[in-house]
Amino acid sequence: MSQIVCENLSFGYGSNLLAENLNFSVNAGDYLCVIGENGSGKSTLIKILLGLKAPDSGRIILNGIAKNELGYLPQQTEMQKDFPASVYEVVISGCQGRCGLRPFYNRNEKNLAREAMNKMNIQNLAGKCYRELSGGQQQRVLLARAFCASRKAIILDEPVAGLDYESSHEMYRIIHDMNHNGMTIIMISHDTEEALRHSTHVLRMTRNMNEKIFFGSKEEFLNHDC
């Protein structure tokens, strides 16, 4: 059963059309890797999936997963670099979506935040200041926050951008683990080779509208490429 279906999606940036009649579907437990050169619309696609931006036409259908159950690992913003916040504050803010109008976090949510930190191996950083962490640690904090927001599917926007080899490796390992435990993964990546190692499906976007957008399993992609 498809968890996330994109139907005849068309979208662009300003007056630039980036994709036309894009169709693809993601099953629960899939690991979809989105690749393509800069400006091909990867980030825009993700914003549409998350409901942050409306597509020009077409629609997204979610099955067995609510709109606010999509976890998200965004690229870091300039502002966050000098934001005074402890790791714990950032992680638990991932639970905010389930609070509704309730003003404070309950015991379940506090436990969830703790579990997420254990999973990412950052439990000993809980009281540390977010802006003073290394890039790899920051990414793991944001991943823990995404984990708090969703147990079903996580969308990652270039999770290893700017990380050294070691931290990238650790990041891929954690994402792979989450996928193993049944989490659907949708990941944008520049590092095609490394991303293909773990993924089950590939979506390749292009900037050139005459070139076809590829969607299929990893095996199909590898055969298609050669």
Next chain:
Amino acid sequence: MGVIIAVCSSLLGGTLVLRRFSFIGDGLSHVAFGAMSVAAVMNLTGNMTFVLIITIICAVLLLRTGKNSGIKGDAAVAMISVSSLAFGYMIMNIFSASSNLSGDVCSTLFGSTSILTLTVNEVYLSVGLSLAVVITFVFFYNKIFAVTFDEDFARASGVNAGACNLLVAVITAAVIVLSMNLVGSLLISALIIFPALSAMRVFRSFLSVTLCSVILSVICAATGIIISVLAGTPVGSTIVTADAAAFIIFYIGGKFIS
């Protein structure tokens, strides 16, 4: 009274500084100045209520333009603030019944001891408004944090970020109308921004920054008011000077810690 205002004004400082909205306080206070002169000229009895409503409307408009209009946030703030300042002064000049015009204008711009001479109704209104601000802030503290830290993520995980921004705008407007009585419209930004900036030099988590800025703001306001009474200096500028001094101390302290 001054102390209550100090608490309110410092609460939102962190959020506004971090979202690069530091100048919104300044812009809105000029709007409040314009509204105040209109109210004064029209001889409205519910002076403060009128100013409050106008300021809230402008706050909402300003936070909205930041996102999706052609005019960028800071330009919009500058535009609205100078035009309402000019408009307010002009109106006062044309229609003013008072003989001491420049004195009136000066006290609206820089604050005055008028805080000691508010009417009973105005005091009730101010206290009520302050309580409302504090309670709302505490209630929505976690949401405000989530939206400030990462608006896209908050939105994606189902937080109503639009409503939250609206709330911040309304609270900001309320704070500004409140503090106008104390420090006057030109100095309000200082009251909002300084405590948060000082606290951010030293503290590392959002909660501790917020608490520290409240405490700091109260201390500075109390010191400022006492000094102004004893030494006969203007209230508003004395408080702001105290805030600035505190910032320098915290800045140096922060350097030592790190």
